[in-house]
Amino acid sequence: MNAPADTTPNASSARSLRLAVLLATYMQSANLPLPNAVLRLIQGSLSMTDDQAGWIFTAYLAASAITMPIAQWLAARFGLKRVYQAALAFFVLGLLLATVSSTPLEFIGARIIQGLASGVLAPLSMAIAMETLAPEKRMKFGATWTAIVLMGIVSGPSIGGWIAEHYDWRPIFFVSLPLSTYIFLVVALLLTEKKAAKAPAFDFFGFGTFTLALISLQMLLDRGERMDWFDSPEIWIEALAGGLGLYLFLMHVLTKQAHFLNKSLFRDRNFVLSTIIFFAVGFVLLSTMALTSPMLDEILGYPPDTTGALTIPRGIGLVGAFLLMGRVPERFDRRWFVAAGAGAVIYANWLMLGYSPLMDWSPVAVTGAIQGVGIGMLMPSLTKVAFSTLDPALRPEGTGLFNLSRVYGSTIGVAIVQIFFFNNTQAMHLALGNNVTPYSAAAHFGTASLPLPTLEGLSHLITHQAAFIAVVDQFKILMVAMLVVSPLILFLRKPAAAN
Known part of the structure; x- marks a missing residue:
């Protein structure tokens, strides 16, 4: 991106901005395993079968894997601040939808929305933090950022379990609402908007075929047991779509000079x-x-x-x-x-x-x-x-x-x-x-x-x-x-x- 290295007016604002994006990093990683300790309560409340319970995690992960590669392009094209705030708003929407879900599909849909937003928040949080640091301090901060991600993954179930034991499973998602509000306000006040002067190049064909292969494989694995595998036309469609996506992606990589990977x-x-x-x-x-x-x-x-x-x-x-x-x-x-x-x-x-x-x-x-x-x-x-x-x-x-x-x-x-x-x-x-x-x-x-x-x-x-x-x-x-x-x-x- 064509932009100055320092996007904040002073050292104090830079620290506040880093704290905000670290909180966002922790929040999006903790929400992945947050329902892990309360699956029995969620299943009972939503009449969710055992195989659908696995979708609680795979939906979030697969959705974040789709948006993560394109996050930097979105920020360069539409503006870092604008895209980051939109992702935060989208994440909050997913949290609210999860709390009011009454069917398994509604809850899985809410988790997909959370995952899509998470895939944007994670890399852009890192990018914002790095821009507030001197180059010699960035390597050490990278280790801190990774530690925050890991802390979120391993502490999410304990937070969800404690809240559900004393209240209910739905309030486990409310914890992120005040954090999201704080992060949104800090970014709104302290982050200077920036985007590329010229629309950046991006290999949409490579990205699209790679995503098609990934999502088709995920759907096949998630739905296969329920649909009795290849006795179902749906599984055949997903298998063929996955194979086609992988073939087109490999041919694209082998025949083009510039591509997604x-x-x-x-x-x-x-x-x-x-x-x-x-x-x-x-x-x-x-x-x-x-x-x-x-x-x-x-x-x-x-x-x-x-x-x-x-x-x-x-x-x-x-x-x-x-x-x-x-x-x-x-x-x-x-x-x-x-x-x-x-x-x-x-x-x-x-x-x-x-x-x-x-x-x-x-x-x-x-x-x-x-x-x-x-x-x-x-x-x-x-x-x-x-x-x-x-x-x-x-x-x-x-x-x-x-x-x-x-x-x-x-x-x-x-x-x-x-x-x-x-x-x-x-x-x-x-x-x-x-x-x-x-x-x-x-x-x-x-x-x-x-x-x-x-x-x-x-x-x-x-x-x-x-x-x-x-x-x-x-x-x-x-x-x-x-x-x-x-x-x-x-x-x-x-x-x-x-x-």
Whole structure:
């Protein structure tokens, strides 16, 4: 964009503006997992099925993945201040619609609106903050910004759980309303409007085909189980649309000089391998949260505030390790920290395979903390390795793709674990049910202390056990995902800054 480096009149205004955009960054990241600890209440209130509950997260993530790549172009074309305020207003609209929703589709629609606004707020918040800082301070602030994003992701469920336990699930979205008002007023008063003198170029064809492939794949994964997969014409349409979008995008990339994703990015080995590993990090982090909270809330019967509070150890481990990594001297080879972080994440998921219906809260807290420490080590180290060999001219575009890989990983990860969870629950229910006979039921329950259960009670007990086994099986998928990408660490080059 053609604009002066400093958009604020003085240092005090610059600090106020940075605080406002950091609050916006925290708000949009916290709203992603905010309903995680209260899914049972939302499902009961809106008559939402289990597969629709997964859309609460995937709708938000997929929508933000659509608008994130185009946010900078919108700001350059229509004005940074105008676009940012419009995104804030749109975000508030999504919050209000969520609180008045009476059907699952209305609530998912509200989450889509929140996600679309979030995809604009996140990169533009970073851009506004960077413009208020001297160039030598921007690198350090980038770490602060990432820590705020992570803090929002891991603290959202605890906030939502506490509010829902003492009030209701709908007020969880009201928390963001005063924050949004404050941010809007600060931006209105202190941010100078700016936009490019000339309409910037943007590869709409590449962006459109890439988005078509992404949304079609997401719809296929989200709707496949409900529509009985390829027995449904809808799933065929989504599969064909996704395949067509991917084909057109690849042909566009291979035949055009300038396009949505610069081909030069894919010539840097460290960047490509790190982006793949970062995709797996996103796959594991939010999918683990999407499985753990319902397990505690719906299967083990923990109240929402306790369910939310058990995400805090993961948050402390993640943010603490992330901040400590910023103090590691440059002479240390970051590849070792990438390997250690991946090992900690794999170990944490392996421990999750030992979860039992008879356990208390401590195994969840311990495994969450270990996983948090692993991801907190992995993310900054991987970022350092990814960009250490990349041409500085490619870093802005590389940063966008690198962050998008985490978002895409989270979106696809949540959808996949939901699919396998429902399939495994049905399979385990059938397997357990086949072993129940009137004689075995009488032998186990036909006592004074354990009276013979009703057919409904017995079915509920089997469903409960089948669901728990299915959840544990999904932790195995997440562990395998990290195991699969871990060998890529061996092919990373030593970062130049570590010499």
